[in-house]
Amino acid sequence: MPKTVCIVGAGPSGLVAAKSLLHDAPRGTFDVTLFDAQTRIGGLWPSHRDDASGLVHPRMVANQSKHTVQFSDLAWPDDAPQLPRAWQVGQYLARYLQTYCSEANLNLGCRVEKAEPLQSSSRDGSGLGWRVQARTLQGEVSEQTFDYLLVASGFFGKPAHPSISLGDVKIPVLHSSQYRDLQSLLKNPESPGGKILVVGGQMSGVEIAGTIASHLSSAANSPGPSPIANPGKYSIHHIIQRPVWVLPLHTSPKPTSSAPPFLPLDLGSYNLANRAHPLANSQGHISLEAAKILHSIYQTVLGTDQSIFAPAVAVSTADTDNPPYLAVSDHYMDFVRSGLISVSRGKLQALSGREATVSPSNEKISDVAAVVLATGFEAASSISFLPESVQETLALNPKDLNNTVALAFHGTYHPDVPNLGFVGFYRSPYWGVMEMQARFLAALWAAGGPSSPSLPASLRNALEQDSSIERTVRLRSDPRASQFPMGDYPWLMQEFAAALGLEISSPLGPMPRLPPAGREMNILTPARYPAKSATELQQAETAKSLRQTEGTAWAGLTSARFLARAVFRSLLGEWKLERELRSKLPSHPSGHFSGTAKFLLREGTRDGREAEFDGDEGDGEPGLEYLYVEEGDFTAANGLSFRATRRYVWRYDERKDRLSVWFVRTDDQMRADYLFHEVEFVVPKEAHPEQDSGGETGKGWEATAGHLCVDDFYDVRYLFNFKAVNLWDWRLAYAVKGPKKDYTIDGVYSR
The missing domain is CATH 3.50.50.60 (FAD/NAD(P)-binding domain)
Structure with missing residues (x-):
C-alpha cells in the first residue's frame, strides 16, 4: 500500500x-x-x-x-x-x-x-x-x-521589516517584494520629486535600486507622457551596511583578455575545472585568508575594486578582511556613477516626516519621497x-x-x-x-x-x-x-x-579550454546529475539540456555571442567625447568636436519596427534601449566655433543578440525613425579557446557597419576596449564617400 x-x-x-x-x-x-x-x-x-x-x-x-x-x-x-x-x-x-x-x-x-x-x-x-x-x-x-x-x-x-522609529511618516513605505511600478510607489500625482530611499544592501537591495533607477530613467527619457509627474526630479538614495560586489548578468571566463568573451555569469561561476576535487565548502565560516582570496577573485572578475563608480561602493583593502557579499545587477553600478543612485553606509535608524537618519554617522537624508525596504524575509x-x-x-x-x-x-x-x-x-x-x-x-x-x-x-x-x-x-x-x-x-x-550514490555525468562532447591551466570547461548544471531510474523521456530532456549548455559555452567562446549585450550594458551614463573631422571637400569643413555623449536608458519602443511586434507570439516586449544625446562645441579649421548636438537611439535585440543604431525623427527627437546600421562584431583570433594563453594582441573588440544614405555610403568602424566586464573606452569612426561627400570622422569616447 x-x-x-x-x-x-x-x-x-x-x-x-x-x-x-x-x-x-x-x-x-x-x-x-x-x-x-x-x-x-x-x-x-x-x-x-x-x-x-x-x-x-x-x-x-x-x-x-x-x-x-x-x-x-x-x-x-x-x-x-x-x-x-x-x-x-x-x-x-x-x-x-x-x-x-x-x-x-x-x-x-x-x-x-x-x-x-x-x-x-x-x-x-x-x-x-x-x-x-x-x-x-x-x-x-x-x-x-x-x-x-x-x-x-x-x-x-513574509517580508521582514526593520525595527525603526517611523515617527510621523506620511510618505509611502513598502517592501521591495511589493514594488511594481513608479505610479503605485509615488501615489501623489503632484509630488514635487525627492529621494526614493532604498534600505538594504544585499541581493534584493541592489536589484530593486537598479530596477527603480531604470524606471526613473525611462520615465524621464521616453517619448509621450510620463507615468509620473516630474520624473527628472527624483533620485535614489541607497543605504547599505557594507560594500557589496555587484556582478553583471554576463561575465567573462577570460577577464584579462584584451577582447574578453562573455557568458551568462553562472556558467563561469559553476565551472568545476577551476576548483580542486573533491570540492571543499567555500561557504559558512570564512577565515581572514579565505576572505582575502574571495575578494581577489571578485575583483579580477570585475576588473576593478568598484572605486571607478563611486567611493561609497568601493571595496577597500580594509573591507577585504570581512567575508564578501555579492549581488547581481546589470545597471546598478552605472546608475551610481551617473548620480541617479547615491549610496550611504550604515543603518536606517529613524524616519520622521520626510527625513531619514542613518547610524552610526547620524547622517540626515532630507526630502525623502518614498521608502522601499529591501530587508529580506x-x-x-x-x-x-x-x-x-x-x-x-x-x-x-x-x-x-x-x-x-x-x-x-x-x-x-x-x-x-x-x-x-x-x-x-x-x-x-x-x-x-x-x-x-x-x-x-x-x-x-x-x-x-x-x-x-x-x-x-x-x-x-x-x-x-x-x-x-x-x-x-x-x-x-x-x-x-x-x-x-x-x-x-x-x-x-x-x-x-x-x-x-549518483555520479556526475560527462559532457556530451569536448568543451572549450580556458587559461591559465588550459583545462576543458566542466560546467555544473542540474542535468549533470540525472536520476538512476530516468525514463527515455527524462533522458531525452537531460540530453537536450546538456546540448543547450555546451552549445552556449562554445558560442560564447568562439564567436561574439553575448558581446552585443555586454557592450550595450556598459554604455549607460555619460562619456567624454573627442572627435576629429577631416574633409577633402570645401563644402564640409574639417575641425574638432569636444563634448559629452549620454546614453539614457529607457524601456524599448516600437518606433520604426512596429511590424516586428505585431502578432508576436513570443515575449512581445521590446526590451531596453538608449536615447543617445551628444552635446558639445565644434571648432572648424578656420577658427569658427559653434554649439553642436545630435541624437540617436541605440537598441539591443535579445532574440537576435544584435546591437543597432537608429536615426531619430526630425519632428520628435525622442523617437526613433529608421535604422542607421547594425553593429557586426569581428571575432579576433584570440577568441578561439584552443589558444590557452588568451592570445593577447592588445586590441579590443572590433566591429563594422555600413549605411547607404541616398548616394552616400557610410563605412563604420568601432573598437571597444574592455577591462574585464566594463567598457573602458571606445572609438567610432566613419568614412563617408559619395558624389558630394568625402570625409572621415574619428571619435574617442572615454569615462
Missing part, C-alpha cells in the same frame, strides 16, 4: 518533491497530495506576464541563466532567452507539473492551517503520521491523515502550522534570517521528527539543490527512515557523518559567517550525489 505524503506548497520545491516521490522512488511507493494557498502553482514565480499576485515582479529577469534555473529532466525550449523573465519561469513550472506531476492530488486555493502528529510515545509526537487541516478560499475546512509531511512552503514566508510564517513542540525541536529562531531552522543533512529533515521533511527551505534556492533535497527525502522515506536497516550504505554513511544541525546553530552567532551559510552550490550538489 502506498505511503501517503502531504506536500505544503506548490512552488518549485513542492513540484520537484512531488516528481521525486512519484518517479525517483519505485512506482507506487508514494501517494502524493499538494496544497497551496494560492490559486495557481509556482510559488514566487508568476504564471503570466501580467500576474502580480506573487512576491516577484512578472517581468523581473532571473539572475541565473536557464541552465541553472531548471531541473535535471526538463529542458527549456531552444528559443527561450538565456535569462528568462519571472513569468517565463512560471510557465516552465506549468510544463513541469504537466509532464511529471499529473498523478499528484493538487489542491490550489487551499491553505494548510494545522498539522498535528498522530499519537506517539515520543515527546514531539512524530512517529505515526500527521493529521492535516486545510481551509479553502470559501472557508471550507477539510482534514486528512498522511504518513509523511513535507514542507515546501518556502523560506520567503522571515520564514516563521511558513511553518506556523506546525505544533510548538515541533518548532522547538527545529530550534526555530525568527530573528535569524540566515538559518531560520536547524535541520540535518543540508536542510532536509530533523532526526527527532523523521517523518517531517523540508525542500527549498533556505536562501539561494538553486534548483539543482532543491531537486537533490527532494531525491534525498524520497530515498530516505522509501527505505523506511534514518534508522532503517534497509538504508543504502552511501545514505547511511552520509547520515552518520552529517553535522549540519551543529554547523547551522554555530553559524548563527559567527561574525565571520558567509552571505549564504548553508553551503556553496557545487559542494552541496557533490554531497547530495555522494549520499544518493
